[in-house]
Amino acid sequence: MKKLTTVIMLGLLASGCQTMDPYTGESKTSNTATGTGIGAVAGAVLGAAVSSKKDRGRGALTGALVGGAVGGGIGHYMDNQEAQLRQELEATGVRVQRVGEDAIRLIMPGNITFQLDSDQLQPQFYPTLDSVVKVLTKYDRSLIDVAGYTDSSGSFEYNQQLSERRAYSVADYLVGQGLLATRISSHGFGERYPIADNGSAAGRAANRRVEINIRGQI
Structure with missing residues (x-):
């Protein structure tokens, strides 16, 4: 029990490590450290639970090491992917947003993606999507979901269909540039959210958007 308590405390300390956000200049908890801490705690508890009473301490320690490695791996993988996306998409108008430890959201406003009431990608947006493809090709363990949204002008049914076509257009372009179709899904949400x-x-201009949601897989 003492070993288990020690491991859990170490995991919590790891999850509290602070780093400097290179984009905002603010101090923040490293996603790698957070993943390591959470993984270590979860692994310790699971390792202790499946071990005999005699080996519970050893099981907790082994579980913590494995869990910490997996959790830290996801955080490190997504930290690096986020940094490269920010670098590639700087000054493009695309907003890069981190969502928790294992996900990244790319918010692409309608004024740079589609003409009003159209589902055809604007040619000037191709280089931006090519930059996204460049990073996603390197980080090939990430899954990609493309979501389309509209403003509230027009009927609910029309907006829903338009958002679906726009999401599909972006997903289709990504596949056409070499990303595996099995990694990509697309959905339309119309005027919702x-x-x-x-x-x-x-x-209304802000609500007309496409979002690419990237989730890390280890």
């Missing part, structure tokens, strides 16, 4: 007020032109 707005990120701004549809009562203003600026808000």
Whole structure:
């Protein structure tokens, strides 16, 4: 029990390690450290649970080492992928948003992706998507989900169909540039889940968007 408590404390300490965010200049908890800490704690508990009473301490330690390696691996993998996406997409208008430890969201506003009421990608957006493909080709263990959204103008049914076609257009382009189709899915959400007020032109423009959600797999 004493060993288990020690391992858990070490895991919690690891998860609290602070790093400097290179994009905001703010201190934050490293996703690698967080993953290591969570993995170590979970592994220790599981290792102790499946071990005999005599070997419970050893089981906890082994579980912590394995769990910490897996958790830290995901965090490190996604940290590096996020950094390269930010570098490639700087000044493109695409917002890179980290979602928890194992996911990244790319928010692509409608003004750079599609013409109004169209599902045809604008040619000037191709280089931006090519930059995304470049990173996703390197980080080939990531799964990709493309989500389309519209503003509230028009009927609900029309917006739903338009959002689906837009998401499919982006997903189809990614496949056409060499990403495996088995890694990619696409969905349309129409006017649901707005990120701004549809009562203003600026808000409607923000809601017309495509998001690429990237989830790490180890």
